[in-house]
Amino acid sequence: xxxxxxxxxxxxxxxxxxxxxxxxxxxxxxxxxxxxxxxxxxxxxxxxxxxxxxxxxxxxxxxxxxxxxxxxxxxxxxxxxxxxxxxxxxxxxxxxxxxxxxxxxxxxxxxxxxxxxxxxxxxxxxxxxxxxxxxxxxxxxxxxxxxxxxxxxxxxxxxxxxxxxxxxxxxxxxxxxxxxxxxxxxxxxxxxxxxxxxxxxxxxxxxxxxxxxxxxxxxxxxxxxxxxxxxxxxxxxxxxxxxxxxxxxxxxxxxxxxxxxxxxxxxxxxxxxxxxxxxxxxxxxxxxxxxxxxxxxxxx
Amino acid sequence: xxxxxxxxxxxxxxxxxxxxxxxxxxxxxxxxxxxxxxxxxxxxxxxxxxxxxxxxxxxxxxxxxxxxxxxxxxxxxxxxxxxxxxxxxxxxxxxxxxxxxxxxxxxxxxxxxxxxxxxxxxxxxxxxxxxxxxxxxxxxxxxxxxxxxxxxxxxxxxxxxxxxxxxxxxxxxxxxxxxxxxxxxxxxxxxxxxxxxxxxxxxxxxxxxxxxxxxxxxxxxxxxxxxxxxxxxxxxxxxxxxxxxxxxxxxxxxxxxxxxxxxxxxxxxxxxxxxxxxxxxxxxxxxxxxxxxxxxxxxxxxxxxxxxxxxxxxxxxxx
Numbered sequence: 001x002x003x004x005x006x007x008x009x010x011x012x013x014x015x016x017x018x019x020x021x022x023x024x025x026x027x028x029x030x031x032x033x034x035x036x037x038x039x040x041x042x043x044x045x046x047x048x049x050x051x052x053x054x055x056x057x058x059x060x061x062x063x064x065x066x067x068x069x070x071x072x073x074x075x076x077x078x079x080x081x082x083x084x085x086x087x088x089x090x091x092x093x094x095x096x097x098x099x100x101x102x103x104x105x106x107x108x109x110x111x112x113x114x115x116x117x118x119x120x121x122x123x124x125x126x127x128x129x130x131x132x133x134x135x136x137x138x139x140x141x142x143x144x145x146x147x148x149x150x151x152x153x154x155x156x157x158x159x160x161x162x163x164x165x166x167x168x169x170x171x172x173x174x175x176x177x178x179x180x181x182x183x184x185x186x187x188x189x190x191x192x193x194x195x196x197x198x199x200x201x202x203x204x205x206x207x208x209x210x211x212x213x214x215x216x217x218x219x220x221x222x223x224x225x226x227x228x229x230x231x232x233x234x235x236x237x238x239x240x241x242x243x244x245x246x247x248x249x250x251x252x253x254x255x256x257x258x259x260x261x262x263x264x265x266x267x268x269x270x271x272x273x274x275x276x277x278x279x280x281x282x283x284x285x286x287x288x289x290x291x292x293x294x295x296x297x298x299x300x
Numbered sequence: 301x302x303x304x305x306x307x308x309x310x311x312x313x314x315x316x317x318x319x320x321x322x323x324x325x326x327x328x329x330x331x332x333x334x335x336x337x338x339x340x341x342x343x344x345x346x347x348x349x350x351x352x353x354x355x356x357x358x359x360x361x362x363x364x365x366x367x368x369x370x371x372x373x374x375x376x377x378x379x380x381x382x383x384x385x386x387x388x389x390x391x392x393x394x395x396x397x398x399x400x401x402x403x404x405x406x407x408x409x410x411x412x413x414x415x416x417x418x419x420x421x422x423x424x425x426x427x428x429x430x431x432x433x434x435x436x437x438x439x440x441x442x443x444x445x446x447x448x449x450x451x452x453x454x455x456x457x458x459x460x461x462x463x464x465x466x467x468x469x470x471x472x473x474x475x476x477x478x479x480x481x482x483x484x485x486x487x488x489x490x491x492x493x494x495x496x497x498x499x500x501x502x503x504x505x506x507x508x509x510x511x512x513x514x515x516x517x518x519x520x521x522x523x524x525x526x527x528x529x530x531x532x533x534x535x536x537x538x539x540x541x542x543x544x545x546x547x548x549x550x551x552x553x554x555x556x557x558x559x560x561x562x563x564x565x566x567x568x569x570x571x572x573x574x575x576x577x578x579x580x581x582x583x584x585x586x587x588x589x590x591x592x593x594x595x596x597x598x599x600x601x602x603x604x605x606x607x608x609x610x611x612x613x614x615x616x617x618x619x
Contacts, residue, residue, distance in 0.1 A: 016441070141311075142318035147556035147594035150575060154323070154587065157579050158330030234447055238561060241449055242576065260453050260565075263461050270457060274450035282445035 010294040017290020020283035027280060031104050034097035041098040041250045045089035050266040052077040053084045053092075060265070084268045086258060092272055095250040099273055102251040103233045103280060106167055110232040113171025115225050118178025119217075123209050125179070126186035137183070144176040152235060156244045163246040166239060170232050181224055185217040219295040226288035230281040237277055252277050305607070312599040319595040320588070324372065327584050328365055355385075372588075382585030386578060391589045394574065402570030404476055406551065406559050409489045413496030414547060420497065421504020421543075426531065428509065436501060443498025448558055452491035452565040459487060470568045488566045492558050496550065503546055507539035514538075541613050545605045552601025556594040 011017050052058045054077040064071045077084055083092035125136040155169045189195060195212055203211075239245055240253025247254075252273035259270030356362040363371075375382065381391040424436035459465045470484045511517065512535055520530045560572030567573070571590060578586035 138314070138318070141315050142322065145315050145595045145598050146319050146322070147591060147598070149560055150556050150587075150591055150594060151323075153576070153579055154326060154591075158326065230445070237447060238449060242561075242564060256450060256453065263453070263457050267457055267461075270450075270453050274447065274454065277447050277450060278445060281447065282441065285441060285445050 007294050011290050014290040014293060016286040017293075020286030020290065023279055023283040024287065027100050027104060027283075030097055031101040034100065035094075038094040038097050039091040041090060041094040043090060043094075045085075047089065048081070048085050049087055049089040050262070051075060051081050051085040051089075052266070053268055054079050054082065056084075056268075058265070083272055084266070086255070086269045087262050087266060090250075092255075092268065095255055096252070096272060096276055098250040099252040099255060099276065100280075102163065102246075102249055103236065103277070105163070106170065106236040107229040107233040107280075107284075109167045110170035110174065110235075111225050111228045113168070114174035114228065114232075115178050115221060117172070118175035119182050119214060119221060121175065122179040122182025123186050123213055123217075126183040126190060127205065127209060127213065133183075136179070140176050140179050143173065146173070148173060149235075149238065152239060153242070153244060156239055161239075161244050161246055163249060166236055166246065170235050174228065174232065174235075177228065178221065178224055181220055182214075182217050185220055186213050189213055189216055223288055223292045223295060226284055226291055230284045233277070233280060233284075301610075305603070308603050308606070312596070312603065315599060316592060316595050320376075320592045321369075323588055323591045324369060325365075327588065328368065381589045384578070384583050384586045386581035386583035386586065391585050394586060395571070395589065395593070398569055398571050398574045400476065401470070401472075401568050402555055402559055402563065402572060405485065405488055405492065405562065405568055405570060406554055408485060409492040409496065409554075409559075410547070410551060412489050412493040413500055416493075417497045417500025418504050418543070420501035422508060422531075422536065424501065424505045425508035425512065433505075436505070440498040440502045443494050444502075446494065448491055448495055449561045449565055451494060452487070452562060455487045455491060456565075470566065472569060484566075485568075488562050488568060491565070492554075492562045495558065496554075499550075500543065500547070503543050504539060507542050508535055511535045511538045541609065544612065545609050548601050548605035548608060552598040552605075555597055556590075 011021075050058070050060060052075065057074055057076045060073050060075050063069075081091050081093065083096065085091055086095070121136050121140065125133045151173055152169055155173075156166055159165055190213070195208060198208055198212060236245070236251065237253035237256070240251045241257050241260075243257060245251055245254045245257070255273040256270055256277075259266070259268075259273065262269055353362070372382070379392075381395070383389075384391050384394050387394055420436050420439075424433045427433050460467065466487050467480075467484055470481055474480050517530060517534055520534045521527075525534075556572060556575070559570065560576070562568070563570045563573040564576055571593075575587060575590040577583075578590065
């Protein structure tokens, strides 16, 4: 616990990292409690379509059957929809909250899967060496060389666009960095005295791996995990953006996809989810960088 | 040196084979048949079972999986990349007509990113810990974090929709380097290049700072060389070594990374745009070819990066 307090002291001194942490906490609160305070993200209301955020006014032209001509009306944003509505009258704030939930879920779960697979492969590869190392590392090479985005698109296209599958696909394809990192750290740890000592005391392979090797690579894994979360979030967003997202949930990528088509009538639909995405990625990058500085023993 | 390259080429072939096999299996265990899309476009009054059988035998998907796999490898080794049933063209023809647009986009973006990234990196390094340095650092963090597909949409919103300065339609009937098409490429190049500029400026800055602290720089200064020559000849040249490697690695992975999505947003008919269309059309031969080519490009650029490093830095020798 003393160690955690020590690292916390060191992170606290870095303003970008604290900004990142603050925004991530805000996002978690938004994703968990936000739905209790917002409208339904899926409630369609064509009478209120393309409403701008309050303070903005947009012109809407509509075909009027009575006058047989286009009539232009001015529409002003209301506080009823603080971030406006989309082309089907759905509340943007509610959709962004739902998107925050999706993005965090994808970011944390997919990264978790990737880290676990990567750590197991990395540690096994380095600890046992020989043919095991060769096979696992060549597999890692193949995985790393695969055009990542193309592979994801292919998997999701072929096996159906559901959030579960998207999370699994990102996790199952994203472990190569962790595997390499854990392998190289384990290789340098493997010959250290404390490992030899526990071997001499008769510790089994599993005990050495889980009690000695993995805990000692933990700080690098935490940094890498933090810096991998934005990648997973962006991967889901890109998939949704090109139309391969889970159609049953409002994710930032889905909203962006819709917003791209209505740039001329409703710019906010494309702007708002992107701002959230940008701030989220920025926050995790700031935090990851801060953690790396804090864990770096040379950085005193 | 020669045996090192031979070994690496063998490795490249092995990994490409692994990628191809994985992609092949993935596509064949998928639930879609090439006949589906064809049937969807077919009117009534046909004997469906007969049509399906004809198509499946035309593309060989009625045979057992291992037979399909071996016949694919055999024809691949003979230079036949298969037939695209989405466009009714040999796959190689299709790739030949599209790769050049990806190449143009990536070339222009890389030039933009290298020039600006190096300039910003040097600027930040020689003004270490000043406001200017912090501004560059902030820009690079923002540039790395901004999702490039969103950046593309925002550029379209501001510069095409609101201001009307740039059209975003790439016209393939005009020459590639015509003013119209170069004009249409301004926003895509900016979209693809921003993240690269941000990355390169950080690398250049830290590489410059590493070298600024070296003994040979102190010696150069001590013998009275003007600061501009110290920076240019002693610091910059050494700092460029790792940067060149990173640029090369980037070029290898960008074709189906950043460029892919940029092409889709701006409708540039390059390999990324083409392969997404192929995925949605169940055009397996094209998807398989593109995956394999993507892997080979990545591997070759990795190799090139290592060779360039070795060539530029005589201290480095690979076994």
